[in-house]
Amino acid sequence: MGICIDDGDIFNSHDVVSLFTNTPIEKCLDIIKERLKNDKTLKDRTKLNTEDIIELLQFILTTTYFSFRGQIFRQIFGAAIGSPVSAIVANLFMEWLEKEAIMTAPLDCKPKYWRRYVDDVLEIIQKDTTLKLTEHLNTIDPTGSIKFTHEEEDQGKIPFLDTLIVRKEDGSVKMLVYRKKTHTDQYLNFKSQYPLHQKLGVIRTLKKNILETSDAVYKIPCKGCDKSYVGETGRQFGVRLKEHRKDSETVKDTKFTKAKRKASTSEQHKSAITDHVAQENHVINWEGASILDKDSNAVSRRIRESIQIPKVGFHILVIRIMLPAAGKNNRCNRTGLGR
Template sequence: MDSLSTVMIEDNEVFASHDVVSLFTNTPIDKALSVIRDRLEKDKTLKKRTKLSVDDIMNLTDFILTTTYFQFRGDIYQQKFGTAMGSPVSPIVANLYMEFLEREAIATAPVTCKPTLWKRYVDDILEKIQRGQLQNLTDHLNTVDVTNNIKFTHEEESNGAIPFLDTLITRKEDGATTSSPKLKIVIKRKNM
């Protein structure tokens, strides 16, 4: 967040944030596997790091992502869509898919609502956009995922401030920004 201390924001711009609704359970597995294969095939150093072929890695990843079972009230279910909550591979797969999706979203955004700042952490995104264009950007983001499963919600700064990732980002008088903790946590060691 230190990089935000140098960001200037004009009067005709606002800070906004977007969040993906239930990212893990809405990540489209087939599309995510395609993104992963593409990344692996373009990785020039893969053979230096593993003896597994791209096909081997893809078969293992497919198996992990499509054979997820869980128990609820004594019954066993198979997860049919999305990545499993709690699986160590889910954040990686969801992040790779989001990286692909954000590249598409920024590249195809109409000029009027194209963000001039885009900072993403997993499914939380902070943007700086032209005032009055937040809904247009949200509408655009909600069309980028061809599976129509990834949906975004948004929030606009209020009174010159916006919460983002446990921080409160505020607008200073000169247009500069600052971020401060939204929540202060004090941890005291118990006497033993």
């Protein structure tokens, strides 16, 4: 990426806490009204005037009802949950907020670089000014509901969206594909109003990057239940994924009776993933496979894998390392399926 960073500066990121549900609607309507008033081409695109559009928008944004446990509730704050217009409104609010924030920032904490994607911001700022900038950002929303949290670079690295930004010694910067440990698996909500080609672009790029990644700890979710398989490989993830798929396809076609399923529990399959397919007759979500962690050292990669397993998945590899002579009796422990 074409940016450089000085010695006295650091990368920092800010993100908004629950942007959609905290978006102040009245303020948004004011902001949008101003934008519409200044939109010289509006009358070429619609017969509605600014007042009409604002009235309709207000109606949509303030009449969200939902039922919960037999009772009907009205949403009284934030952008309407589930409405396609919410993402646009929240983004227009953020455009206003960032402009205000940068314009009014005290000189000693003014960011030198600022890039935002919806509710995530990447900045270059002077060392030791993070708190001051965060405090400043948190004063911009007049209703006080939009709050930012911050994260400074750690050892010259900072995650931003799905990249890891790394500063090199000469001040130049490189970008790697990366997924945060707390990743929610939501890149763009597919039902959101982003243009389709943009959604597909995100998916294609990610897919290619992920499949070509080597030295990875990865996760493959099951479609039939909420369990996931965790594994590690030194080779390209795409190659390993294909092998898993082939292995499990050999057991998939078997028609199961209760007795057969029970018998298959004691059968030795190639990995926990084929075991799971055989025992539960579940379909694996191959398209949903993802990278959890990366490490080029095989030993520490297995440690990273073993850290991930209790969190998300099932796998026999860890115990295979710890108990090299594991016999049949250990097998029920080894195939224990966890969340």
